[in-house]
Amino acid sequence: MGLFSLTIAGLYVVRLPAVSKFAGTFPAIASILGAYMMWPLIVIGPCKDLPLWASILSCFLLIVSNMLAVWILFWLGRSFSILPEGRKLVTHGPYAFVRHPLYLIEMVGILGTVINFLSWQAVLLFIAQTAMQFTRMHYEEQVLKKSFPEYEAYAAQTRRVIPYLY
Numbered sequence: 001m002g003l004f005s006l007t008i009a010g011l012y013v014v015r016l017p018a019v020s021k022f023a024g025t026f027p028a029i030a031s032i033l034g035a036y037m038m039w040p041l042i043v044i045g046p047c048k049d050l051p052l053w054a055s056i057l058s059c060f061l062l063i064v065s066n067m068l069a070v071w072i073l074f075w076l077g078r079s080f081s082i083l084p085e086g087r088k089l090v091t092h093g094p095y096a097f098v099r100h101p102l103y104l105i106e107m108v109g110i111l112g113t114v115i116n117f118l119s120w121q122a123v124l125l126f127i128a129q130t131a132m133q134f135t136r137m138h139y140e141e142q143v144l145k146k147s148f149p150e151y152e153a154y155a156a157q158t159r160r161v162i163p164y165l166y
Helices: 002-014 025-036 052-079 099-118 120-147 150-159
Strands: none
Touching: 002 052, 025 120, 052 099, 099 120, 120 150
């Protein structure tokens, strides 16, 4: 997770200037909540009587998702942004399979977190964060459509989040 956080911080510093941004407060709020909504679980603390298999599954999902997230960020490069902003349209690497691979992999990692913090609060936050991620995707796609005329053709041939399904 440290490498993932360091990669995000580094990309934030060297990112390209925004071609366009989504105006308004709600898109920014949805983006921030979509990215950081699970942090309150730290107050609750991990599940103390989690079975060994669940702990292993949680660790596996977190490790794999963080490694894949760093790889996806490599492909996104200087186009990275937390808020819905258009910098450069990336359609290669993992972006050739789905339009939002980073969000997909983040959700896999968040599922690992939910397993580790297994509680009704964790499940509720997971559902809310998933809703914010889809809201975030909507605003981001609007910005990309407005900024890059080729985005519509890319979106028509590339699934949103799950390869070959959605």
